[in-house]
Amino acid sequence: MNFKNLREYLAWLYFQYLLITGIYVLEPWEKSIFNSILFTAIAMVIYTSYVFVPIHVRLALEFFSGICGGQPESTVALMN
Amino acid sequence: MTESPATKPVDGEACERVKNGLKPERNGLVRSLHRCHERQYKHHSLADEEEVHTASHYGSLYTQPFLESFEETPMLVAVLTYMGYGILTIFGYLRDFLRHWKIERCYIAREKEEQRDFVPLYQDFENFYTRNLYMRIRDNWNRPICSVPGAKMDLMERMSNDYNWTFEYTGRVVQEVINMGSYNYLGFAENTGPCADSVAKVTAEYGVGVASTRQETGNLDKHEEMEKLVAQFLGMESAMAFGMGFATNSMNIPALVGKGCLILSDELNHASLVLGARLSGSTIRVFKHNNMQSLEKLLREAIVHGQPRTHRPWKKILIVVEGIYSMEGSIVRLPEVIALKKRYRAYLYLDEAHSIGALGPRGRGVVDYFGLDPCDVDVLMGTFTKSFGAAGGYIAGKRELIEFLRSHSHSAVYATSMSPPVVEQIITSMKCIMGEDGTTIGRERVTQLAENTVYFRRRLRELGFIIYGNNDSPVVPLMLYMPAKIGAFGREMLKRNIGVVVVGFPATPIIESRARFCISAAHTTDMLDRALSVISEVGDLLQLKYSRHRKRPLAARPFDDSVYEDIDD
Numbered sequence: 001m002n003f004k005n006l007r008e009y010l011a012w013l014y015f016q017y018l019l020i021t022g023i024y025v026l027e028p029w030e031k032s033i034f035n036s037i038l039f040t041a042i043a044m045v046i047y048t049s050y051v052f053v054p055i056h057v058r059l060a061l062e063f064f065s066g067i068c069g070g071q072p073e074s075t076v077a078l079m080n
Numbered sequence: 081m082t083e084s085p086a087t088k089p090v091d092g093e094a095c096e097r098v099k100n101g102l103k104p105e106r107n108g109l110v111r112s113l114h115r116c117h118e119r120q121y122k123h124h125s126l127a128d129e130e131e132v133h134t135a136s137h138y139g140s141l142y143t144q145p146f147l148e149s150f151e152e153t154p155m156l157v158a159v160l161t162y163m164g165y166g167i168l169t170i171f172g173y174l175r176d177f178l179r180h181w182k183i184e185r186c187y188i189a190r191e192k193e194e195q196r197d198f199v200p201l202y203q204d205f206e207n208f209y210t211r212n213l214y215m216r217i218r219d220n221w222n223r224p225i226c227s228v229p230g231a232k233m234d235l236m237e238r239m240s241n242d243y244n245w246t247f248e249y250t251g252r253v254v255q256e257v258i259n260m261g262s263y264n265y266l267g268f269a270e271n272t273g274p275c276a277d278s279v280a281k282v283t284a285e286y287g288v289g290v291a292s293t294r295q296e297t298g299n300l301d302k303h304e305e306m307e308k309l310v311a312q313f314l315g316m317e318s319a320m321a322f323g324m325g326f327a328t329n330s331m332n333i334p335a336l337v338g339k340g341c342l343i344l345s346d347e348l349n350h351a352s353l354v355l356g357a358r359l360s361g362s363t364i365r366v367f368k369h370n371n372m373q374s375l376e377k378l379l380r381e382a383i384v385h386g387q388p389r390t391h392r393p394w395k396k397i398l399i400v401v402e403g404i405y406s407m408e409g410s411i412v413r414l415p416e417v418i419a420l421k422k423r424y425r426a427y428l429y430l431d432e433a434h435s436i437g438a439l440g441p442r443g444r445g446v447v448d449y450f451g452l453d454p455c456d457v458d459v460l461m462g463t464f465t466k467s468f469g470a471a472g473g474y475i476a477g478k479r480e481l482i483e484f485l486r487s488h489s490h491s492a493v494y495a496t497s498m499s500p501p502v503v504e505q506i507i508t509s510m511k512c513i514m515g516e517d518g519t520t521i522g523r524e525r526v527t528q529l530a531e532n533t534v535y536f537r538r539r540l541r542e543l544g545f546i547i548y549g550n551n552d553s554p555v556v557p558l559m560l561y562m563p564a565k566i567g568a569f570g571r572e573m574l575k576r577n578i579g580v581v582v583v584g585f586p587a588t589p590i591i592e593s594r595a596r597f598c599i600s601a602a603h604t605t606d607m608l609d610r611a612l613s614v615i616s617e618v619g620d621l622l623q624l625k626y627s628r629h630r631k632r633p634l635a636a637r638p639f640d641d642s643v644y645e646d647i648d649d
């Protein structure tokens with residue numbers, strides 16, 4: 001497919017989205033319901049990950065460094 | 081749907097043995113089956129695994145390569161298709177809910193208030209599907225036309241203001257739509273030319289019908305003439321014709337078999353055959369589509385075990401198959417069916433509705449296509465509705481069979497006789513195909529159809545679409561899969577002035593929605609090229625080019641004939 005401009009490409013992408021989800025055949029009000037639910041869900045996922053992922057990452061780092069950080073000394077001690 | 085290629089050599093080998101006149105008991109069949117399988121795996125590991133693709137021309141059974149492909153549904157597409165149906169189903173429930181609480185008007189039939197505690201009529205899946213999925217894309221079906229359904233046709237434009245619940249005619253006509261949907265294989269759907277002229281003459285002479293049965297005053301000389309011609313055309317002893325193809329199947333199978341008989345029916349047989357088999361009251365067993373191993377297994381079981389409980393042998397075993405399957409575009413493996421039928425002493429009922437006229441170098445159907453003797457088929461049935469541009473059906477066979485049917489078949493005894501103009505259309509078009517009208521037009525049409533078919537199928541495959549069926553079958557199913565694409569394909573094609581038939585569930589399995597093109601001899605190369613370029617354009621727009629075998633031509637896989645040589649010990 002060749003596209004003349006970005007708008008055309010976006011329109012095509014939106015059309016593909018309509019076809020694959022099947023909402024192409026729905027009436028406009030049903031389409032908007034589907035889109036709003038989907039976008040709300042996606043927005044919430046993004047928001048949650050923005051809020052919680054850094055915390056989880058930090059906790060995970062602490063946890064693993066807790067496991068791995070304690071070990072070396074004793075290993076070194078053993079080897080000596 | 082798809083069939084295992086591993087089954088092929090077994091049948092081929094088994095059937096060949098029959099041909100050689102050796103008794104089947106002579107070699108331990110189980111042993112030879114095993115050996116075939118081993119070899120087949122070795123052979124098959126060379127080929128690629130995904131496409132189920134069968135090429136069989138073992139021994140003398142097939143005179144030409146028999147190439148049939150049913151490419152597997154890509155996994156991602158299948159998942160997305162189910163997801164689409166899931167979303168639509170959720171919205172269907174939402175709408176049903178709104179209708180139930182009268183928030184929204186219900187246009188379609190529903191349970192009546194006064195029948196509240198009766199068995200519900202509109203709650204099964206098919207009704208749900210019609211209400212909530214089919215209605216949304218209903219504009220793709222039942223489009224009214226206002227011209228001859230030839231290679232091009234005129235459509236009446238219609239629009240809907242309430243999302244397809246009702247339609248209004250705008251009064252405009254969509255002209256010159258290329259017709260890729262009619263079963264007009266030989267292009268005899270015409271309103272000019274020799275057929276139309278002689279039909280007009282016969283109408284003036286005989287009128288349009290006598291409103292009586294053949295056994296009373298409805299028997300005209302035209303009928304006798306047509307039946308003789310049909311028998312001659314098919315190379316059978318005798319033939320008889322009926323006014324309706326559907327009734328030919330559904331009324332004659334009960335006349336042929338009954339209680340204590342066994343019908344072995346292909347799983348994709350047409351509704352008329354299914355109805356006939358059920359009406360007959362005989363036991364019905366279904367074998368996998370065009371799968372000879374499955375058929376042989378059922379035959380053998382039927383002979384070994386006999387009837388259930390009593391274990392008496394079956395009175396008759398009737399194998400019911402079609403020539404071309406109109407949804408899959410596949411051609412029956414007739415040489416193997418005939419070999420099996422002879423070996424197990426069963427009878428064969430062959431429905432040539434789509435293949436008569438459309439296949440074979442002389443247009444004589446599948447029997448001609450495989451170069452077989454028509455007398456090997458016990459009951460040869462077909463319709464005049466497709467290739468001949470008329471209406472009705474025939475049954476051909478041995479003289480005794482036809483005489484029996486004349487007095488015992490319900491559709492012969494009770495139905496009114498065929499209308500003379502229709503009979504005349506059959507006679508002239510059949511004579512044209514036979515070359516008895518002194519021209520070569522019929523012959524040319526048959527070869528034109530074969531060329532168009534091969535060309536169209538090859539181009540579609542090159543474009544990267546998944547198409548089903550045999551290389552020589554003029555019915556070409558193009559897979560669409562997703563529910564929204566059914567609607568979108570029909571609409572986008574019509575926008576570009578091409579009329580196509582799209583098919584979805586109940587007629588196909590739920591994920592295998594498809595568009596079905598019917599090639600006609602009346603299509604010129606120009607029209608086919610236009611159609612192809614539009615299909616390609618719409619295919620890009622809708623992302624339909626699913627095939628993963630774009631580069632490899634179908635016949636490219638080498639076939640090693642020597643593989644089976646040492647088996648017939």
Ligand SMILES: Cc1ncc(COP(=O)(O)O)c(C=O)c1O
Pocket residue numbers: 324325326327329350352402406431433434463464465471472473
């Ligand atoms: C295989 C088969 N048999 C029988 C028929 C019925 O023929 P008719 O339309 O002439 O009643 C059809 C028609 O679609 C068919 O496809």
